[in-house]
Amino acid sequence: MPTVLVYFEDTYKFTDKAHIEYVANDERGYYCVLDSTVFYPQGGGQPSDIGTIEAKGVQLPITFVSFVDGYVRHYGDLSSVSLEKGEEVSLYVDEARRMQNAKAHTAGHLMYTIVESLDKNLVAVKGYHFPDGCYVEFQGIPSFENTETFIDKINIKISEALNKGSSVEASLITPEELAVRWSNTPNNLPPEKPLRVVAINNLHPTPCGGTHLKSLNELKSVVVTKVKRQKGNLKISYKFE
Ligand SMILES: [Zn+2]
Structure with missing residues (x-):
């Protein structure tokens, strides 16, 4: 299922809950894909959001977000916790940016x-x-x-x-x-x-x-x-x- 784009509904919504779909890597590094996201992926002349994703009480910094074939990829150092499919995580977008x-x-x-x-x-x-x-x-x-x-x-x-x-x-x-x-x-x-x-x-x-x-x-x-x-x-x- 393509990622549900919550930022479409409300620019002013900076936090949300979502669930892990999968973790993978490409030339930019490791990324996670969620069932929905408040993170804006870079595109249309606008920079990506950054922020953190909290999983199992651990804060994971998200440093870049991209959109590939309907899926939003959240990049960052995800190595400090193992992320399993279906796990609920909390999303925090950097509000000022x-x-x-x-x-x-x-x-x-x-x-x-x-x-x-x-x-x-x-x-x-x-x-x-x-x-x-x-x-x-x-x-x-x-x-x-x-x-x-x-x-x-x-x-x-x-x-x-x-x-x-x-x-x-x-x-x-x-x-x-x-x-x-x-x-x-x-x-x-x-x-x-x-x-x-x-x-x-x-x-x-x-x-x-x-x-x-x-x-x-x-x-x-x-x-x-x-x-x-x-x-x-x-x-x-x-x-x-
Ligand atoms: Zn516009």
């Missing part, structure tokens, strides 16, 4: 949604929401002429959005529902199966499996710092608090 990642990621959604609304030629294609420098890359020929003016425009729109403090909604939704609820639907959605999408207020929803804040109220600021061409794409860097 989770929230920092959720902030970075949500700030990225806000920024690119505003950029796409200001310049209809630009389409966000890649996000990088790591602490060493967040950015989003866009495809398309920009229609703006002056970069500094464009940055100012984006930052004004971002401030307005933050002042409104719109809610951020992540939900499972069918493409038909998408089309009804929002007119500006991305046209590259898979046709049948329900999709997890995130939307900020009524701004267009994007398929996404990351962890998000509930509201823009939790962001003090999001500021675009740099816009430059890179390998044919437009790279827009931002910082946030």
Whole structure:
């Protein structure tokens, strides 16, 4: 059975119980797979959670988490205790890091949604929401002429959005529902199966499996710092608090 992804339901749930499925190793080292997890595995431009798993009263540090073919792998030094299938363990996600990642990621959604609304030629294609420098890359020929003016425009729109403090909604939704609820639907959605999408207020929803804040109220600021061409794409860097 693929791992149940509890972090989908609630970004703010940092602890949970789960059961061991198996322990194995790959080129990264030893990892355990559970029946469910609150740990976010690295992907979608967002770093993995870290934390601890407690088994038989022993704290096991989890230093990296990945997602492979439906299964979440929790890596760390698991050697101090033997983990058997079905054993109940307690999960503790590093709260500060989770929230920092959720902030970075949500700030990225806000920024690119505003950029796409200001310049209809630009389409966000890649996000990088790591602490060493967040950015989003866009495809398309920009229609703006002056970069500094464009940055100012984006930052004004971002401030307005933050002042409104719109809610951020992540939900499972069918493409038909998408089309009804929002007119500006991305046209590259898979046709049948329900999709997890995130939307900020009524701004267009994007398929996404990351962890998000509930509201823009939790962001003090999001500021675009740099816009430059890179390998044919437009790279827009931002910082946030
Ligand atoms: Zn997202």
